Amino acid sequence: MTAARDPLRRLKDDTADLHREAELHVRILDADATLTDYRRYLAAMLGYHAPLEDRLGAHAGLLAVGFAAAERRKSPMLVADLGVLGEDPSTVPRCAALPSTASLASALGVAYVLEGSTLGGRYILAKLPPALTVLRGRATAFLAGYGPDTGARWRAFAAVVTRVVSTTEAEAEAVLAARATFTRLIDWLAPRTRAAGQALREAS
Template structure:
């Protein structure tokens, strides 16, 4: 394994358990997923991404490290998807319990989660169940992400991580930031997943 990949491996290995927990609250790959499930997913992700992307965009350390947070924002894509489905994105609640970015390393850990989701989005897009396949190209901007540039943008981010996380302590800080990001995301998604499930049971 090359030195350039070690910090990313630490981040991946150090968050694998929470990544799996977060996926339990995303129903849009379930065989019985509905358009309502997808709408809830978009609104919940917008509520988390928008304020967190604001935090990253305002981080001077990330900017100095070469991370262009403004160009990497995907909240506008979520808003566009909701509009395409006839929903007003301005009505989506915003998460106020966000991870800490008190150091560059922690901020990179936070960014790792959001940047990693661009790769995950492409996987989800390819695996959408039959009830949601018809949405491809119409309300899937968030899952499409940066399109053909997704891979190159990920590699550019990986280069920043390798350049900035040069000590075990910095890697630990980044893992802490990434884990906190997943924990806050799970806390944000969990009650919305329960509410959606209860609504489905009431309707059946």
């Protein structure tokens, strides 16, 4: 007897190494993280999320299977947070090296990373270091994600993935896309967050 297919388990297990790597590039939980680190993090995340959300929002396949990506954009939250911190979001560079969303399975793999990160956001929000706790409730819309609806929205997304990613081939495609989403995010974040923060500290 073969075990029941569990694409979400596969997505989680087969991207765990890259999740750990991504965490290294998010400086905002370090004990000495500064407001500058936080601003850089938000700007880098906006530069990655905005163009990727444009793609997912316009994906007819996703809509057809009941996933309204346009209603799940996190970039307006990033724009709001940056605005509170006095940053002009329109000047933030946008990432052009995005993962492919051509097939439905790959679009769901990409969406897995953006949706799953709302689960981690709540954890990060609760663990902010001293210099950043004053921002809670003021400039933390992105980390708060869907707030009290986070669990329900994640389960709704998970139900779509479980229903649609129903073959070995589709599962492999979704995993590949999720891995590419993490890898490209890491490549995008690396020069913009930790390295930049370190350079600043070393210079001071």
